[in-house]
Amino acid sequence: MPAANPNRERSRVVIIGAGFAGIKAAQKLGKLPVDVTIIDRKNHHTFQPLLYQVALAVLSPGDIAQPIRAILHKNRNTEVVMDEVLAIDTTARQVSVASGAIMAYDYLIVATGSTHSYFGHEEWAKIAPGLKTIEDATDIRRRVLLAFEYAERQMLETGAHPPLRFVVVGGGPTGVELAGAISDISKLYMTKDFRHIDTKTAEVLIVEGGPQILGMYPEDLQKKALEQLHGLGVEVRCGARVTDIQPGFVMVGEERIESVCTLWAAGVAPSPLGKMLGVELDKKGCVLVNERLNPKNRPEIFVCGDLAHFEQDGKQVPGVAQPAMQMGDYAAKRIGLLAARSDKAAYQKPFRYFDKGDMATIGRKAAVARIVWPFHANWSGFIAWMTWMFVHIFFLIGFRNRYSVFLSWAFTYITEQDGVRLIVGSQNLPGWELLAATDNSDKN
């Protein structure tokens, strides 16, 4: 097959993964005299911070995902390849993909992020799905909505239904957002929909193994978040270990907790592509990178985003969107300098994560925000939520997405209705077993 770029005068850059780091790098490299190939298994970039809103039926998949080709179509030096990487040969400097094609590179950016980790209990994945992709989000939406449908049907048949308890395993930002949103839909949006069940009786429980929810946040914000969750009626158990997950219930230590729908927001594992590089990994499997985001002795390889283990001030930089984008940006700039054989490359400052802060929403009008830039502040409540909203709209890629999300939010906010409560997938209403387990036909 022909080389990815027959014009050997220009350096060839291969980017694996079109998440925040990969897209940022591609956008930057699109303006430089290099040839770029970006490879992803999906045809779209997903704005992961809003995935939970797709899962809870506030937004549509199309609102938060954008075809990679559409994002990059102005970059005439860039190829988009929808394929799966099978191997990376760091000696021959080439990447093999499932279709059989082989892409040669001069510089490689690996930014394939992370996936769910069930801590060795992969069998839990079918019962308690996590939230990483559009498919995950529609699967979760289906399970949550069907839990209500199922309870309504049980009431109709037997006059009773098991408690509508939703268990979210993990009290990080995703867990908190999911829990708050489930509480919202059951207490606000769905109340008028059913005749036999009272959706307000739905219970939401967060089970967190650590001593606190939102471990990354300062203590006062953790406390505020807890208060806001309690205000929404969400129960939180910290220091609680999930020992088993079965259809219909969760074991926390020795205690059996009935659950009509269990969601997993507890653990992530780095993408297996890190291993393909044959370089040093940390215990979790993240690639250890130096201050130029290179693995040891591999100045032509850059690892960015969640997959990178980068330490700054003695702490690992967290696996969220901001550092990923900054890493992608840095790697692209550095490749630009190296490819131009610029003297500036030698003097380029090492990568440093510029921490602007973190935010997590808790339901419809509450959030916590740890703000570092442009000023220091810890905010919670409505003002944090407004900040969260504007920052997220601002960072959404694509004009269409931005207006669509803004209008959806405005609509939801004003009418207290959300409008995309569609269940797609299996046409047959499942029983408990099927409700809990995923069969393939439902995994859109």
Add this chain to the structure above:
Amino acid sequence: MPAANPNRERSRVVIIGAGFAGIKAAQKLGKLPVDVTIIDRKNHHTFQPLLYQVALAVLSPGDIAQPIRAILHKNRNTEVVMDEVLAIDTTARQVSVASGAIMAYDYLIVATGSTHSYFGHEEWAKIAPGLKTIEDATDIRRRVLLAFEYAERQMLETGAHPPLRFVVVGGGPTGVELAGAISDISKLYMTKDFRHIDTKTAEVLIVEGGPQILGMYPEDLQKKALEQLHGLGVEVRCGARVTDIQPGFVMVGEERIESVCTLWAAGVAPSPLGKMLGVELDKKGCVLVNERLNPKNRPEIFVCGDLAHFEQDGKQVPGVAQPAMQMGDYAAKRIGLLAARSDKAAYQKPFRYFDKGDMATIGRKAAVARIVWPFHANWSGFIAWMTWMFVHIFFLIGFRNRYSVFLSWAFTYITEQDGVRLIVGSQNLPGWELLAATDNSDKN
């Protein structure tokens, strides 16, 4: 189990199917002193006339589908049951659903519409999907977009790709709309997305068994439609019989036509629920109904929409949205009179389909419209398209859907981009075999 309605003073109405007829009937009955149960396998009503726009990535599923509960939540006398009907006992007057519940009725409306018919070749369904549900639409979207991705990948690997030919079997309104829309996306929206293939080289072929496309339309509009299709580069073969469909090709008579993606818009079969009534059916399986939309000797049963075979002026009323809505409306009114034991029931006029006309779009700015009301006219081209657009926005259920669709169309029209070209489902890029066949994991 308790009866659907313990208050026996009010008549119980069961509606099966939440399409145009069922929803219209439910809306009407919601204001009358009866108790209503509406049963559907899906949790949402689908605005079928715009399904092809979901399939071709102009609209999102949430734009044209609305949860049944949300549409009817103001009708306090109405139950929504998401379930599958297994049997209808017309003697005991009760309906059994898959969950085991049994719903007694005093009046029954059956409006379950139709499904695809492959004329005895059910094996074609996997290769050439039809367009009836949201799941079908996202499946078709995936196949169409993957065909382009696959061609791009082949170019990258081998420097050549098979012709990008899309074959649409059937030249009715759905076939014409699908063909026009595929031509649009390949010639307008996707041109900038790929580096190696020229999406404009995509060919679209309609294979129609009958002597003309758009058989229901007057001759001059058929001709205009053909001209407009030719203008878009769509090839049309009439009087052509599809004898086999295989992954990668279609047999038309003895001729083998290569096809990267084959879509089925040729035949519909009435829903199998007609048979459960134990009444007289026509050859196709539609329920023969009298001028009050009742099967013979069953004045308490109403069959509405596609499933009904109703003749007016010697012709069968067509299976489209308008007659379905009018039938639903009529049945609801009649049930209101009968339930109130009103003398007016005896004098109620028979059902008569008030034909306002028909419309079919052909791509982005063209359409044909046979207008009967408020004046007679046969329109084609841009004016027909504008009419089509406003009528469809007007009839969309739900404010949110209406503004969202309007803005999506405005955006698409102005920017010549469509924004929801997301491929969801199988993460692995399939080869030809998989591209053509559906495995379960790809459904929706």
